[in-house]
Structure formats: C-alpha cells, structure tokens
Amino acid sequence: MRLKVLLFGLYWLLWFSSKTNASFKKFIRKSKVRLMIRTADGQFARLFVFDQGKITTAVGPHHAFDAALVWKDAKTAFSVMLKQNMEAFFYAAADGKLKIEGMPVYAQWFDAAMKHI
Amino acid sequence: MTKISGGHLVAKYLKEAEQVTHVFTISGGHIESILDGLTEYGLKTIDVRHEQAAAMMAHAWSVYTNTPGVCLVTAGPGFTNALTGIVNAHLENVPLVVLCGRHPIRDDLKGALQEMNQIDMVKPVTKWCATCYDTRRIPEYLAIAFRQATMGRPGPVFLELPPDILFAEIDGGSSPVVPRRRHKTATRPIQADLEAAARIINAAQKPVLLGGTGIGLSDCGPALKAFVEKTGIPFALINYGRGVLPDDHPLSLSEGGFTGITSGLPVADVIVAVGIRFNWVLQSGQLFPNAKVIRIDIDPHELDRNQTATVGLEGDAGTVLDLLLPLVDKRDHGQWVESFRRAYTAFMTTELEKRRTPSDPIHPSRLVAQIMEVFGTDAYYVADGGDTTYYGLSGFSSVHRAGVQIPAGGLLGCLGTGIPFALAAKLAHPDKPVIVLNGDGSFGFNSMEFDTAVRHNIPIICVVNNDCAWGMIKHSQEISLGHDRCTCADLGMRHYEKMVEGLGGYGEIVTKDEEIIPALKRAAASGKPACVNVVTDPTVTSQATILFYQSFSEL
16 A cells, blocks of 8 residues: 555656656656556556656556566565665565566666656 | 898798798789798698788787787778778787788888878887888887787887888898797886785685686686685676686686676775776776775786776786795685675576577577577687677686687677687697677678688688677667668668578578577587578666667766
8 A cells, every 4th residue: 555655656756757857857858758656466557658858657557568667565665666766676686676677777767767856 | 152032031031030830811913022921831721802901810819819819900991901900919919910012111201002001090000010121120020920929918010111121132041040039027016015915815705806817818827727726806897818727717707707806805805806907898997896806917007997906916827926926824615605606696697597598589598598508618619790789798708718708808899709709719729619790780890701711621600699780880770760760771681691602601590598508519510610690589677788888878
C-alpha cells in the first residue's frame, strides 16, 4: 500500500515539476519515454508516460514500456526508492531485488531527469 | 658506385631501417618510382580501391601488429581521399606513416596537374608533416617521420615526396640506410605522486580500472595483469586496449559491454584511468562524479582534461603500472566484482533474453550471439555502423589483443572503417577467423574493398546487419520528428551478397533465425572473402541511439 502511495506521489511530483521546474521542463521537453515501475508479481504497477514535456500516468502491469524497473517486492521497492540513492539501486540489482526490463538507458534517463527535481 | 633512385631509396629505407613488410596503396604517376622500389626490395603492396581504405588499413595494421602502418598515396585526389583516414588516426593517436606524392617542385605555382597545398591541409591532423626536397635526405626525413609517429603520444605523420627527387638518381653510398636505433626513453612520475596514488588504491573499496588505447599501444599485458591481479581491481578495456587482457579474465567487466561498464561506475569509489581519455565516450568523466580518480597518460595534457585528476601520473601505461606495483597492496575485491556482474546482468535482462531467443524478424543482439556461437572467442571481431556498433561491442568477445574493435565508434564516428580494419586484421592474423559486422549503411562506404580482398586472397567474413536504413539516424528522426517525416534515412533492401559474389567472393542472404549459423559455416568453409547479408528487424533501436538522440535533445 505504501508503495502505491509512493508511486502516485511520484507521479504528482513529476507532473508538478513539469509545470513549474524550468530545468526539468527543458530536460523532458523532447523526450518520449514510457517508464514502468512495478513489482514482479504485478500487484503494484504504474506507468509514467513522458511525451515531449507532457506527463501522464496509468495503473497496471500490462502497458507497453521502454524500460521497466521490476522490484522483487513492494517493501524493497519502497525502501530503496525512498533513498533516492544510486548505490541503493545498484545493490538492489546486485542482490537480485531489482531488474530492468526493456532498455536500461531509459532507466538512466529517468534517473537523470529526477536529478533536475 | 651503384646508383639508386629516390623512389627506390624510400623502399630500401622502409625495408632495411624500419622492417616494414606491408604498404597500403593505390598506384599513381607521381609515386611510380616508389612503387617500383617496393617491388625491387620485396615489400608486399596491398593495392586498394580507394585511398581512404589504404589509410584505414595502414591505421589498422598499426593496431593489430603494434608496428607503424605505412600507406602510400598519390598527389591531389589520392591525398584528399586519404584525408578521412588520416584524421581518424589523428583522433585515435595511432602511429600512421603517410607517404604522399606531390606535383613536381619545378612546376610550383604553374598550375601543374594535382598542384595543391597538401601540407597546410594536413597540418592540423598530423603530429608532423614535411616535404622532402633533396633525394639524399630521404632516409633522414623518413627516420624523423617514424620517430614522430611512434615516440611519446603516437599519431599520424605525413611526408610529401615530389617526383623530382623520387626519379633523380644518386650514388647509393651517399645516403646510407642504417637501421634506426630505437631509443628507450621514459618519463616517470615523481615518487610522491606514485605513493599518493598507491594510498588511494590501497584504501579503495569499490575500484574500477578503465583502460584505453594507451594500454594497447604500450603493449603492457604483463604489467597490467600483474597490477590487476595484485590489487584485485576489476577492469574494463576499450578502444585499442580491449583484449590486452582477455575478455574472459576473472576480473574483466567487458562481457557486460556498454551497459556493464556504465552500470557500476556511478558507485565506484576509485577510478584508475590508464591511457584513456575522458571524452564523449565516457561522458567527459561525468559517469563517476564521486570517485577519486587516478589518471595515467603519456600525454600530460590529458591528466586533467574534462575532470581534474585526484592524482595524475604522466608516462607510458606499462611503465607507470610497473612503478605502482611494489607500492600497492595485495587485495581481494571479489565481492565487489560479483556485485558489479550481478548488477549489470540485472540491468541487461531483456538484452540477454534477446541473445538466447530465436527471433523473427531477427534481432541484432541475437545475430551477434549466433556469430559468437560459430566463431567463439578465438577470433577477431570488427563492428562498423551506428546501432550496429552497439550490438557488436556488447555481444562480441575475444581473447586477443584488439580482438573486438568498433573503429567507427570513436571520436570521428567515421563509418566505413570496418572492412579495411577486417582486411588488416586478417593480414596480420591469417590463421584466425576475422568477422566484420557491418550496418547496411556503413557497408556502402568501403564495400568495393571486397575486390581488394579477392585479389589479395584475404578471406574475411562480413555479416551485414541489414535493417534497410541508416538505422541510428532513422530511429532518431522517428523519435524527434515522427515516423512520417524521416528524411534521407531509408536505404531499401539490397542484395549486398550478390555484389560480393560478383566481385569473386562468396555470398548468402539470410532472413530466418535458423539460417544464420549454417550460412556462417558455409561462408567460412568457402575460403573466400564472404558476405552474409542478414535481414534484421528494422524496428529495433539500440541504446546508443537513445543516448545519441538525448545528447541533442538537451541542446
């Protein structure tokens, strides 16, 4: 449940930043990226759609994506994502708690975008 | 006293003083005397179909043999055609010796055939360039050229030889050719800097060694092996450093390709950068913003370029590693290495699946994996193109020095390097399979060199990753402009295999996954220069394209 709230909150943070944060707006203005964040069992899943500056979202695991951060479970996802720390992400992957489906370069793009917020 | 012409004196010098065995060239009137000299002194001439390929093959010869490659081109268009290859060698710091014809001295400013100011054109892209005006001084000029090309930071040199001095005859004894002394010189860092570097290395918890062309040109395999195995530092080698230690070394991170190298660098605490520039390939050093950085380079100007070094050590890669060795502790970073590998494996989930899974249409990652299935790590691989270079660099693996190269993917981003590089690799290592993975776009630049391959019996195997487009550009345009506004990006389906057959080689087309391996085996068994034209999924976009597009999006 906490993960669901976190993902929803993340969407609103991204949407708000796309309206108010000049640096973030510039970074995302030409990109078309569909990034999914979900748990392996699909119970928690949210798609973030970046479309040349506009940000929308959709719930559920069955949407097409460019890259997906697939977490082993909701608790891990929540704790690691809250840290907003590259090292925590790296070790989550190394410990088998996170994998990236699709193209990891989009996950890196998302990480770079978040640095503007 | 025996007479010798200037042209013959050039050949005599190349053979006797420099032990040159191969010269890459196209014939031309201005250089006829040198060509005859090459015959007289028994040097192997590889005559190509475009001077660009001659320069690129000589460049590649330097890479694969660690001896300076020599190309000989005629004046005017011979020179301008070679210029792209010279620039490529300049940006890659490769010791390339370019000998070039010139209009006669007596005709200066008269409007002679092919009269042009070659020297001023080539000056910014060479370490040294000159015109020789005296037949007797030919050996002296050539000696300077070879020294300039090879000493310190290597690079291309250019020597213009007018026909007036090439056709003139002198007494053989008046300009003796003596073997060039190879002076061993070494710049070494001060002891305090070496000790400071060793302290950082000894305290590191998550170190990574990044090695580049400086390692390859230093040919310092034993020094590098001793250093990484004592310190336990995992390493990634790129450019001409790739394969100085084999990709299957327990501490190598190369198997993860681009994703592998970039996935762990942001969390590394120490980067040991050896003979590698922090240019766009390494995002100007921004990939590891929090790490302490030890930079080792033969060119002191590189030590702080784009990112200030915590410690900068000037010198030849192998020499500096030898100096560091007694100062560093024996360490085991096994856990860090394992974490690194598991992390990039998790990041590469989809790519690894693509490699394992038969695909229809064929995915380029699958194609590369199938090529590896046939030829394994005891082969030389070259990739040439846009997206194609990403798949090649990620998927190919070799135990040989410079065994995996993407010569189009460096600073010049010059398409068309693949076939010349593969030809040079095969000449240098005739007993090993040499495979070039070409995009269909890049194939077009130097594909006529299959004629060279047939005439000189150089049986390379070219696999065309044929997506019927300039893929990297087309996909970028699709992202930025939309699918309906792509311009100048489509190539259409072409039977490149038939073109190669027409030139006397072996050709096959492949459209299905299960056909890849049998076709590759038949191509190898043919013993001819071969082209396997593989139709791949035109919708697939590589990670490199996304980075390429994003770099422009932020402007």
